Amino acid sequence: MNGHSELRERVLEANLEIVRAGLVILTFGNASAVDRDAGVMAIKPSGVPYDRLTANEIVLVDVQSGAVVDGANRPSSDTPTHLVLYRAFAGVGGIVHTHSPFATAWAQSHRELPCLGTTHADHFDGAVPVTRPLSREAIEGDYERLTGEAIVEEFERLELDPLACPAVLVASHGPFVWGAGVAEAVENAVALEAVAASALRTELLRPGTEPIDDALRLRHFRRKHGPAAYYGQVT
Amino acid sequence: MNGHSELRERVLEANLEIVRAGLVILTFGNASAVDRDAGVMAIKPSGVPYDRLTANEIVLVDVQSGAVVDGANRPSSDTPTHLVLYRAFAGVGGIVHTHSPFATAWAQSHRELPCLGTTHADHFDGAVPVTRPLSREAIEGDYERLTGEAIVEEFERLELDPLACPAVLVASHGPFVWGAGVAEAVENAVALEAVAASALRTELLRPGTEPIDDALRLRHFRRKHGPAAYYGQVT
Amino acid sequence: MNGHSELRERVLEANLEIVRAGLVILTFGNASAVDRDAGVMAIKPSGVPYDRLTANEIVLVDVQSGAVVDGANRPSSDTPTHLVLYRAFAGVGGIVHTHSPFATAWAQSHRELPCLGTTHADHFDGAVPVTRPLSREAIEGDYERLTGEAIVEEFERLELDPLACPAVLVASHGPFVWGAGVAEAVENAVALEAVAASALRTELLRPGTEPIDDALRLRHFRRKHGPAAYYGQVT
Amino acid sequence: MNGHSELRERVLEANLEIVRAGLVILTFGNASAVDRDAGVMAIKPSGVPYDRLTANEIVLVDVQSGAVVDGANRPSSDTPTHLVLYRAFAGVGGIVHTHSPFATAWAQSHRELPCLGTTHADHFDGAVPVTRPLSREAIEGDYERLTGEAIVEEFERLELDPLACPAVLVASHGPFVWGAGVAEAVENAVALEAVAASALRTELLRPGTEPIDDALRLRHFRRKHGPAAYYGQVT
Numbered sequence: 056m057n058g059h060s061e062l063r064e065r066v067l068e069a070n071l072e073i074v075r076a077g078l079v080i081l082t083f084g085n086a087s088a089v090d091r092d093a094g095v096m097a098i099k100p101s102g103v104p105y106d107r108l109t110a111n112e113i114v115l116v117d118v119q120s121g122a123v124v125d126g127a128n129r130p131s132s133d134t135p136t137h138l139v140l141y142r143a144f145a146g147v148g149g150i151v152h153t154h155s156p157f158a159t160a161w162a163q164s165h166r167e168l169p170c171l172g173t174t175h176a177d178h179f180d181g182a183v184p185v186t187r188p189l190s191r192e193a194i195e196g197d198y199e200r201l202t203g204e205a206i207v208e209e210f211e212r213l214e215l216d217p218l219a220c221p222a223v224l225v226a227s228h229g230p231f232v233w234g235a236g237v238a239e240a241v242e243n244a245v246a247l248e249a250v251a252a253s254a255l256r257t258e259l260l261r262p263g264t265e266p267i268d269d270a271l272r273l274r275h276f277r278r279k280h281g282p283a284a285y286y287g288q289v290t
Numbered sequence: 291m292n293g294h295s296e297l298r299e300r301v302l303e304a305n306l307e308i309v310r311a312g313l314v315i316l317t318f319g320n321a322s323a324v325d326r327d328a329g330v331m332a333i334k335p336s337g338v339p340y341d342r343l344t345a346n347e348i349v350l351v352d353v354q355s356g357a358v359v360d361g362a363n364r365p366s367s368d369t370p371t372h373l374v375l376y377r378a379f380a381g382v383g384g385i386v387h388t389h390s391p392f393a394t395a396w397a398q399s400h401r402e403l404p405c406l407g408t409t410h411a412d413h414f415d416g417a418v419p420v421t422r423p424l425s426r427e428a429i430e431g432d433y434e435r436l437t438g439e440a441i442v443e444e445f446e447r448l449e450l451d452p453l454a455c456p457a458v459l460v461a462s463h464g465p466f467v468w469g470a471g472v473a474e475a476v477e478n479a480v481a482l483e484a485v486a487a488s489a490l491r492t493e494l495l496r497p498g499t500e501p502i503d504d505a506l507r508l509r510h511f512r513r514k515h516g517p518a519a520y521y522g523q524v525t
Numbered sequence: 526m527n528g529h530s531e532l533r534e535r536v537l538e539a540n541l542e543i544v545r546a547g548l549v550i551l552t553f554g555n556a557s558a559v560d561r562d563a564g565v566m567a568i569k570p571s572g573v574p575y576d577r578l579t580a581n582e583i584v585l586v587d588v589q590s591g592a593v594v595d596g597a598n599r600p601s602s603d604t605p606t607h608l609v610l611y612r613a614f615a616g617v618g619g620i621v622h623t624h625s626p627f628a629t630a631w632a633q634s635h636r637e638l639p640c641l642g643t644t645h646a647d648h649f650d651g652a653v654p655v656t657r658p659l660s661r662e663a664i665e666g667d668y669e670r671l672t673g674e675a676i677v678e679e680f681e682r683l684e685l686d687p688l689a690c691p692a693v694l695v696a697s698h699g700p701f702v703w704g705a706g707v708a709e710a711v712e713n714a715v716a717l718e719a720v721a722a723s724a725l726r727t728e729l730l731r732p733g734t735e736p737i738d739d740a741l742r743l744r745h746f747r748r749k750h751g752p753a754a755y756y757g758q759v760t
Numbered sequence: 761m762n763g764h765s766e767l768r769e770r771v772l773e774a775n776l777e778i779v780r781a782g783l784v785i786l787t788f789g790n791a792s793a794v795d796r797d798a799g800v801m802a803i804k805p806s807g808v809p810y811d812r813l814t815a816n817e818i819v820l821v822d823v824q825s826g827a828v829v830d831g832a833n834r835p836s837s838d839t840p841t842h843l844v845l846y847r848a849f850a851g852v853g854g855i856v857h858t859h860s861p862f863a864t865a866w867a868q869s870h871r872e873l874p875c876l877g878t879t880h881a882d883h884f885d886g887a888v889p890v891t892r893p894l895s896r897e898a899i900e901g902d903y904e905r906l907t908g909e910a911i912v913e914e915f916e917r918l919e920l921d922p923l924a925c926p927a928v929l930v931a932s933h934g935p936f937v938w939g940a941g942v943a944e945a946v947e948n949a950v951a952l953e954a955v956a957a958s959a960l961r962t963e964l965l966r967p968g969t970e971p972i973d974d975a976l977r978l979r980h981f982r983r984k985h986g987p988a989a990y991y992g993q994v995t
Contacts, residue, residue, distance in 0.1 A: 174389045
């Protein structure tokens with residue numbers, strides 16, 4: 056073991072928390088965190104049941120090369136997707152991937168998740184986008200890496216700031232969610248599932264509900280984010 | 291600490307109970323109670339996680355001035371909304387704000403919650419109203435206070451007794467719920483979420499279901515409230 | 526205390542079980558059992574929170590007169606409904622009333638719960654009926670007794686055997702469920718909620734799904750009930 | 761007791777796990793496993809509550825004759841269905857039958873469960889089929905055995921590999937799910953319920969959503985199954 060024990064512990068805790076929060080069953084998900092100075096990502100090993108997972112089994116991967124730096128286990132099969140996101144999104148410190156039930160339903164319907172209320176605006180500055188489907192060539196090729204590229208491409212196309220909208224719905228698949236650290240990524244994944252559920256029920260009560268207007272969205276997002284934030288405690 | 295320890299304890303307990311009841315995740319909610327004689331409101335501090343919350347951290351605020359009377363923490367960012375309600379609704383002793391999943395879906399659809407059955411009538415004497423959207427000026431101005439004013443205005447417009455209909459849906463946001471004390475406010479918040487869920491499912495089974503007729507609604511409301519109540523024990 | 530301690534214990538346990546099973550929140554429900562030989566019904570006291578309920582507080586009521594035989598508490602406000610059912614349905618030994626979420630949605634939509642699958646047929650021999658709305662006079666009069674009469678009238682009109690279809694949906698209200706004993710009534714209330722949920726979802730997937738045909742319904746009902754039953758152990 | 765204690769323990773654990781996973785309430789389900797060398801199946805006894813079930817009560821049945829080999833209890837009433845599946849599907853080592861809420865809704869609507877996303881494709885290589893309704897003669901005859909025959913017939917008609925699509929929806933009834941062992945069968949039953957829920961919600965968000973294309977389906981299925989699998993650890 057070449058260190059990074061605090062990083063491993065944080066990643067272990069995040070992987071356990073997404074199970075406790077009801078976002079993940081079986082082995083449907085993974086969480087990672089990055090140490091930018093060391094150029095190392097820590098991530099869940101592939102297919103290991105959560106109830107037996109230990110910090111020692113968390114796999115360390117080099118962010119640039121993708122090589123396993125330490126660990127006897129294979130990293131999550133979604134590792135190449137995480138790596139692309141860390142490389143492209145500078146401020147991101149942690150990433151969570153789940154198949155949480157309601158967010159997955161939006162991803163499967165290829166619909167972006169519209170901002171229908173202040174719960175959404177407290178966490179995501181606008182609609183959570185859905186990626187465009189991958190080509191057959193991409194699916195049969197370097198699939199996980201190209202999934203990451205499709206996310207980055209969508210954020211570039213929409214000119215989105217990844218920390219203002221810290222989530223995406225991968226079409227026909229499910230959500231990837233991130234944050235300044237992995238604890239924030241977990242929190243955003245919890246929030247995403249809650250707003251995905253409320254948005255579906257809003258659709259049932261009033262099909263085609265319009266997104267909230269910009270003033271309300273910005274008011275709520277800026278209560279919690281940026282220089283004028285007044286939510287929470289002064290730290 | 292300048293006292294009010296019983297008030298703080300009650301507010302702490304209410305904040306923990308809305309989490310245990312499944313109405314609140316992350317920091318999506320807050321509960322307060324008022325001491326009318328002292329002119330003091332006790333409320334959750336802003337953004338503090340529920341699992342670490344202690345009675346000492348509950349913040350005391352002057353009901354008239356809004357100034358923090360005691361406590362090292364910032365009060366909930368929704369404090370001005372609570373204060374407006376305590377000033378306008380004389381009999382209210384406690385207030386709960388949540389983003390509970392089904393009540394929020396009704397709020398996001400800008401639909402009042404109709405009284406479709408006796409579970410609703412046991413707690414709310416008629417439809418639970420939804421506020422009208424705030425203007426851009428209000429949103430960009432003294433937003434939380436004006437949210438409270440919009441609630442009061444709606445109750446005046448509809449000539450509703452706040453203790454007969456102890457809840458409102460703030461459009462595009464979520465429910466505020468109250469009661470004679472904060473324990474009753476929590477109970478009403480639990481009931482609101484249950485009837486919001488049943489009402490959505492009733493809508494799915496029979497779109498456009500009419501509210502129950504006045505006789506049945508009044509029978510149930512008066513079983514539990516007012517001089518002719520015969521539900522519960524003689525105390 | 527004039528005895529019936531075993532009856533009280535069974536009723537206490539049933540009242541606690543409907544809470545544990547998720548059918549009841551707050552004080553939205555009650556369970557009773559009858560001792561036919563003694564002519565006595567034991568029932569939950571009105572409005573007493575479940576977490577403090579003790580066997581001593583269970584109220585004993587004379588089945589014919591409705592008078593409280595023993596107990597310092599008022600019986601459930603639904604007591605007259607229970608009494609009518611015990612008088613009319615000879616084989617019934619226990620009754621459960623809940624506002625369980627999905628069964629209540631069907632009751633609020635004034636739709637009978639159709640038999641859409643074998644889970645339903647394992648417990649209820651055909652559609653679970655919904656009562657006709659009470660008249661204004663009935664609602665303003667002896668409401669709880671007349672609710673019971675409306676149930677009995679519906680079973681007579683449809684020529685239903687109360688033990689073959691041990692549940693009803695009271696329109697705009699919620700389910701009453703019964704059985705040979707109160708433990709069976711609880712089990713039937715759990716089954717009713719499960720089939721109410723599956724039936725709503727079946728309606729969403731295929732609006733207007735037809736009930737299963739008579740052969741399949743009878744096959745399943747008779748696997749578990751009557752002389753040819755072959756489900757369970759020989760006792 | 762004539763041995764097979766490890767087999768019984770595994771079957772006990774599977775029966776308890778389907779309850780813990782929320783797939784089974786009351787006695788709505790059963791799990792079995794087979795010892796191919798001994799020609800013996802171990803299965804839950806009929807109608808015994810899960811909270812009192814012990815390994816000794818698990819019933820051993822001869823796979824070919826259906827005779828009880830050991831055990832004082834009657835085997836599950838669904839035993840003949842299990843036996844038909846073990847005889848027809850060579851690689852199957854364990855079977856789980858539940859009435860899990862969302863899978864049952866699809867079964868009751870007589871709709872196959874389409875593959876709408878990668879969560880589905882990770883476990884089931886294509887749509888999970890629904891059986892054709894049994895004839896009246898079959899229902900009134902050797903019903904449970906003929907239910908098994910209807911499953912096998914459907915897999916033959918569709919030319920499906922039972923281990924590539926380890927589940928079926930029995931029309932108007934509910935799911936049967938299997939795997940190489942009974943632990944895998946439980947896992948597949950959990951996955952089936954999750955994808956049934958997401959698929960229903962996808963239908964609500966976009967009625968008539970098309971199945972994912974073949975390339976994406978095969979990519980995900982083959983990540984986890986077959987010679988090119990790269991999910992999980994090398995063992």
